[in-house]
Amino acid sequence: MKDIGLYIHVPFCVSKCPYCDFYSMRGDECDFDDYTMCVLESMQDWEQKLGRKANTLYFGGGTPSVLGADNLALITERAKKLFTVDDEITVECNPSTIENGFFQTLHDAGVNRISLGVQSAVDDERKRLGRKADRKTILKCIDDARKSGINNITLDVMLGVPNQTFDSLKSTIDYCIDTGVPHISAYMLKLEEGTYFYKNSEKLNLPDEDTVADMYSLLGDILEKNGYRNYEISNFAKPGFEGKHNLKYWNCEEYLGIGPSAHSFIDGKRFFYPRDILSFKNGDEPIFDCDGGDEEEYIMLRLRLIDGVNFDEFEKRFNKPFDKGYLEKAQPFIKDGYAVLDENSMHLTRKGFLVSNTIISEIIL
Amino acid sequence: MAVKKENIRNFSIIAHIDHGKSTLADRLLELTQSVAIRDMTEQLLDDMDLERERGITIKAHAVKLNYKALDGNDYELNLIDTPGHVDFNYEVSRSLAACEGALLVVDASQGIEAQTLANTYLALDHDLEIVPVINKIDLPSADAERVAKEVEDVIGLDCENAPRVSAKTGINVEQVLEKIVSDIPAPLDSDDTKPLRALVFDSVYDNYKGVIVYVRVVDGKIKSGDTMRMMATGAEFTVVDVGYMRATSMESAKELTAGEVGYITASIKTVGDARVGDTVTTAEYPASEPLPGYRKVNPMVFCGVYPADGADYENLREALEKLQLNDAALSYEPETSGALGFGFRCGFLGLLHLEIIQERLEREYDLDLVTTIPSVIYKIHLTDGTVLEIDNPTKYPDPAFIDFSEEPIADAHIFAPNEYVGAIMDLCQERRGVFKDMTYVTPERVDIAYDLPLNEIIYDFFDVLKSRTKGYASFDYEIKGYTRSNLVKLDVLLNGDTIDALSFIIHSEKAYGRARKIAEKLKDNIPRQMFEIPVQIAIGGKVIARETIRAMRKDVLAKCYGGDITRKKKLLEKQKEGKKRMRHFGTVEVPQEAFMSVLKLDE
Numbered sequence: 001m002k003d004i005g006l007y008i009h010v011p012f013c014v015s016k017c018p019y020c021d022f023y024s025m026r027g028d029e030c031d032f033d034d035y036t037m038c039v040l041e042s043m044q045d046w047e048q049k050l051g052r053k054a055n056t057l058y059f060g061g062g063t064p065s066v067l068g069a070d071n072l073a074l075i076t077e078r079a080k081k082l083f084t085v086d087d088e089i090t091v092e093c094n095p096s097t098i099e100n101g102f103f104q105t106l107h108d109a110g111v112n113r114i115s116l117g118v119q120s121a122v123d124d125e126r127k128r129l130g131r132k133a134d135r136k137t138i139l140k141c142i143d144d145a146r147k148s149g150i151n152n153i154t155l156d157v158m159l160g161v162p163n164q165t166f167d168s169l170k171s172t173i174d175y176c177i178d179t180g181v182p183h184i185s186a187y188m189l190k191l192e193e194g195t196y197f198y199k200n201s202e203k204l205n206l207p208d209e210d211t212v213a214d215m216y217s218l219l220g221d222i223l224e225k226n227g228y229r230n231y232e233i234s235n236f237a238k239p240g241f242e243g244k245h246n247l248k249y250w251n252c253e254e255y256l257g258i259g260p261s262a263h264s265f266i267d268g269k270r271f272f273y274p275r276d277i278l279s280f281k282n283g284d285e286p287i288f289d290c291d292g293g294d295e296e297e298y299i300m301l302r303l304r305l306i307d308g309v310n311f312d313e314f315e316k317r318f319n320k321p322f323d324k325g326y327l328e329k330a331q332p333f334i335k336d337g338y339a340v341l342d343e344n345s346m347h348l349t350r351k352g353f354l355v356s357n358t359i360i361s362e363i364i365l
Numbered sequence: 366m367a368v369k370k371e372n373i374r375n376f377s378i379i380a381h382i383d384h385g386k387s388t389l390a391d392r393l394l395e396l397t398q399s400v401a402i403r404d405m406t407e408q409l410l411d412d413m414d415l416e417r418e419r420g421i422t423i424k425a426h427a428v429k430l431n432y433k434a435l436d437g438n439d440y441e442l443n444l445i446d447t448p449g450h451v452d453f454n455y456e457v458s459r460s461l462a463a464c465e466g467a468l469l470v471v472d473a474s475q476g477i478e479a480q481t482l483a484n485t486y487l488a489l490d491h492d493l494e495i496v497p498v499i500n501k502i503d504l505p506s507a508d509a510e511r512v513a514k515e516v517e518d519v520i521g522l523d524c525e526n527a528p529r530v531s532a533k534t535g536i537n538v539e540q541v542l543e544k545i546v547s548d549i550p551a552p553l554d555s556d557d558t559k560p561l562r563a564l565v566f567d568s569v570y571d572n573y574k575g576v577i578v579y580v581r582v583v584d585g586k587i588k589s590g591d592t593m594r595m596m597a598t599g600a601e602f603t604v605v606d607v608g609y610m611r612a613t614s615m616e617s618a619k620e621l622t623a624g625e626v627g628y629i630t631a632s633i634k635t636v637g638d639a640r641v642g643d644t645v646t647t648a649e650y651p652a653s654e655p656l657p658g659y660r661k662v663n664p665m666v667f668c669g670v671y672p673a674d675g676a677d678y679e680n681l682r683e684a685l686e687k688l689q690l691n692d693a694a695l696s697y698e699p700e701t702s703g704a705l706g707f708g709f710r711c712g713f714l715g716l717l718h719l720e721i722i723q724e725r726l727e728r729e730y731d732l733d734l735v736t737t738i739p740s741v742i743y744k745i746h747l748t749d750g751t752v753l754e755i756d757n758p759t760k761y762p763d764p765a766f767i768d769f770s771e772e773p774i775a776d777a778h779i780f781a782p783n784e785y786v787g788a789i790m791d792l793c794q795e796r797r798g799v800f801k802d803m804t805y806v807t808p809e810r811v812d813i814a815y816d817l818p819l820n821e822i823i824y825d826f827f828d829v830l831k832s833r834t835k836g837y838a839s840f841d842y843e844i845k846g847y848t849r850s851n852l853v854k855l856d857v858l859l860n861g862d863t864i865d866a867l868s869f870i871i872h873s874e875k876a877y878g879r880a881r882k883i884a885e886k887l888k889d890n891i892p893r894q895m896f897e898i899p900v901q902i903a904i905g906g907k908v909i910a911r912e913t914i915r916a917m918r919k920d921v922l923a924k925c926y927g928g929d930i931t932r933k934k935k936l937l938e939k940q941k942e943g944k945k946r947m948r949h950f951g952t953v954e955v956p957q958e959a960f961m962s963v964l965k966l967d968e
Contacts (some may be wrong), residue, residue: 007928111540119931140537187923234923246436249928289931297934336895359893361937 003055004266005248006077006083008039009259010064011277014097017130018196019161019189023261023275024062036071040078040279042258050266054083054256056245058090065093069102073109080110088152088244090114095133095141103148113152113243114145115185121175122168125161135175142179152241154183159219160206160212161189169215170222177226182241186219187213187234213354220350231253233304233353250305252298266291296364299326303360306349307338322346329363368441370624375443375581376496377460379488380470381478381839385500389532389541390446394612397430397442397541427579427626429566429609430618434546442545443626445566447484453714454843455662456567458487459642462658463581463626466494466549468541469522473499473507476515477806478779479839483915485520494676496548497522503531519806530687537703552624557622560652561873562587563645568636570690576633579610580645583656587618588789592648596655600638601648603630637693662694664712665773665844666719666823667756669866670702670726671708673733673946673957676709684730685709690724695722700757704866704950705735710757713739716823722766735948737958738869741819744771744847745903761854764905771847772872773819775799779830781838783811788833792915796821797872818872819844836896855880857887857963858901858908859953867963879911883963890959893917898953 012035014029027035057079059072069183072091079085090113103114116139119128126134133141145153155176159169176184189206191198220230228236232250235243248255257264260280263272270292273280286301295318302309309320330346333339338352338359352359380386400420430442447460461467467488471481487942488495497516499509511522561582571577587593591604608617610629621627631640641662672681696712713719719739726732738758744755745761746768753774755761777798779789783805790800790813798815806812817826822842830838853876857867871879880902887900891914902910922933947954 024573136807153861186919190920190923209919210915216919233921249930256929263930265928266931272929292930297930300934300937301930338895353921355895355917355920357922357937357940361941363936365941 001052002253003053003081004050005056005058005253005255006043006054006079006085007077007236007245007255007257007262007264008057008059008064009257009262009273010035010059010061010067010153011260013061013063013068014066014094015130015132017191019129021192021195022062025277027066032067032071034281035277036067038072039075039258041283042280043075043078043082046256046258050256051258052083052254052266053116054079055087056089056248057083057085058088058245060092063094063097064091065097065102069099069105072111073105076106076109076111085110090115090154090243092117093141094131094137096131098141098144103143103145103150107148107150112150113154114150115154115156116141118172118176119158120153120161120164120168121157121172122164125163125168125172126318128162129158132237142181152183153179153181153186154237154243155179155181156185156187157219158209159215161186162206164207164215166215166218169219171250173219173222177223182238183243184223184228185234186216186223186235186236188216216354217350229306230350230353231306233356247305250301252293252301265276268293295323299364300360303346303356303363304353308345308348310345312344326363330359333359333362368439370553370555370557371440371551372440373443373551373624374466374545375464375552375624375626376545376549377445377447377464377488377493378470378583379447379457379461379467379481379484380500381472381475381480381484384472384475384478384481385448385532386470389468389498389530389538390444391501391534392535392538393442393444393542394428395429395535396542397432418640421422427610428612429626432542432546435543436546440546440697442542443581443889445626453718454487455642458658459490459564459566461488461493462656463564464491464493465552466496467544468545469495469497469516470500470532471497471507471512471516473501473503473512476512476810477519477780479778479841481810482780482812482954483521483778483841487732489552492514494549495522496541496544497524497527498544499524499527499529500532502529502536503534505652506919511618515807542618544610555582555623555781556624557586560650561587561591561646562656563587563621563629564656565639565641565643565645567641568633568639568693570636571630574605574632576630576636576639576690577615578629578633578639578645579626580629580843582621582623584623584652585647585650586620586622587629587645587647593629593645594648594651595639596644596646596652597640597659597661598638598643602633602638604629606630612837635690635693635928640693647659657889662714663881664694664696664714665819666713666715666741667710668713668719669702669705669708669737669757669865670697670711670723671702671705671735671737673735675706679731679947679966680730681709681726681734684726684732685711688725688743692722694718702737702759702866704864704948705737708735712756716827733946735866735957737866737960739823739961740870741773743822743852743870745768745852755870758854758870759865761868762872764853770850770852772850772852773844774846774848775817775819775822775842776845777815777817777822777840777842779813779815779838779840780806781813781834782809785834785838786813788815789830789838792826792830792833793817796826797874800898804824805896817842818848818850820871853904855883856903857883858899858903859887859950859955860898861901862951862953864955866952867960876904877909884910884912886962887915887959888912890962891953894952894954896952 011024013024089111091111092115119129119131157172167232191201223236227238231242232238254266260273260277270289271286273286316320330339334341339348367519378386382517403723427445430443432440445460446748447457502509502666509529516522517524528537530537562584563582567579568576589604591608592601593604594601607621607629646652672678689695694714697709700710740756740757742754746767793815798817801814804812851873852870853873854870884900897916898914900912901908
């Protein structure tokens, strides 16, 4: 059996960013320790129940770094013991919450990848996004991580944020490239219901859709020129530095998510913990969502990758060849340069990535 | 047991919309114990849901009330309800023709409105005794004395003894009953011995009995077993049953005699066989002359009605068939549109009638519909002398063969507080109106008369009027004839293909402005697609307005939401579901809202 990915959701943040709708709350020291205990317990239960091994571990949030280095180290060590995690171990960090020695502790526990939320290197933009760290702090963070031995670092940036221009975007990209990190994620801002941005979108001076599309293209061009491959819609990496845990999602592979709002895909079933920390601490079972992993879902996910759907892999997984019907539906998109069909695979182009919802739904639904 | 003619009173209630006609009718039913209190729901006479929601009476109904007056005598009061909207003017006039008197209900805070006057004139045309009733005196803004004076000044009715009532709370409503008895004449002219002449003032289709014909017997008698004859059509039926309408049931009777109001059933299959306004006589003892005033009502407004899902075509046909059983003014015939597939060209009395039918089709028959831009009947005179009557833009001839065209004109009256005169005149001017007259109904209220082309009224005139006058203006119109007009046909092209369902006929002066607006509306309401779509509006082959719907650039989910794959899947499914509901023109997908947006340009 293939190793699964292990995801730990840390539902705490120092403050809520105005665009974010992920499940998180403020919390204090006691909560952090208490929550850590719950996660340890839950991991123990799941290991007994599933008896599976994991090769990746990913701390997402919220802001995992808020939990503190010791708690993160504790969970990491336990995960390694229970699930024999031996490959990629990532912790998402907010640069404004990093204390001295933080990375060293993580490194010593086995963490080997750090994800830092930069969002924008332009002060005004970053402030509007509710991000407190300044350019210098972020650089120091990267430096500290490297000094502690963690060189696999990914930076998050955002496209289409208030007041953003092509020039300001370029300066953000340059800033990221200059750090020399091997991986960059670029997310187009989406106004999520219930967020401050959603309610106040009129006042935000957001770039329009076409501008954001152009920004995405510009970003892709610059990053590719600098050796980063656009291997997934929102992800860019130097060869060999693709995010292994996240690839499991796009490859339609299995993962176990622990913590409120965390999603899982195990044994063909998709299930999740509700957005309710009390329910999680109470030990409530996760909620069954639906059966997963069918052809359509697989294609939907794989088309997010620049490698697209590989016909051999498809046949191996589903014991039948890739249906001609899909190709027929894809034909107009191929003709117009949104997708490419070669001998053994079909994949979207960058232009296709931008309208991937339409293309994917046309092909699979 | 039939009462003496001296003790019969046949009356209608006339009022402007929302002045409380239906509520007053309910109170009268209650007071005469025609209906048990526990059976009272609000506004009993309006029995279609739609009527209750819109606060208008769509079809006439009638009910017999028994009342013991203060003079100690028992009276039979026949209340004939009338539709309250301009589209149903003819039906109103037939209901009034069945009466000797009418209650004129006027809102004590709003005073006289357009339909108050229009209905009063109709009632006067039929020599009815008019009994004014000032209603809604319970409202804080009520000023019964001012309104009473208004009625005296404007209509010339003595209001000194007019009941001041609140139909809502019931105050003084008993005075209304006494007024009916004392002021409205009994049908003494009606003669039982003459040949039967009964006026059809309404007819409704009943699944079990067939058509129920509501009549006022003017002369003669009718009983079951008689052979009834419709004088306009000559159709004959054997009478199955006659009787009276009660508030919640029908009451069979031995016979209906002159002066009475009641129903006849005779296994008649469609209301088209017993049209409103026709005269019923008997084959055994026929009358020589029908009652005056019958005319076949003709639809004035036409539009294409298509099922959103082509598979519903048969259901739509059946639904229209059923509605027509009960609505002789509704016409329909099959038509085909390149854009919308199979549907029907439907004819309506007016825009309200259209909206009501559309809503009933959607609500009662659960149909999803696409309707095209409404059209009036244009007369197109060709160079060879023939005259085409066109209610469908797709039948518009090649302009090269047109000598000249004519369009229908309405005699329109707008009542409003005088501060809105400017706004109203601006609107009428925009709609190509020709100013006729302006009279002060009271020092603060005016009656503005315009000749307005019907095709300018049927889009959204009333909605715009209401919004520009904060709802204070009231409006009434009547078709007065045809006038020569410079018309053109506008075509809409998407991606180079003409969308026939969006074509319409318009005055040439307005063509450019309208074309620009339509192009903009379509651009705003057709979602961007994977390729660029030119939107062109053309007269003949000449494009007069153009917009471009640029190709969609961005439609992507950046994040995977921590492995929440289901969320993404659902989003795509929802998107796909939305597309299914769109119309496909070649490769272009057009949502229903785009059609609707072209209908309502001024919003």
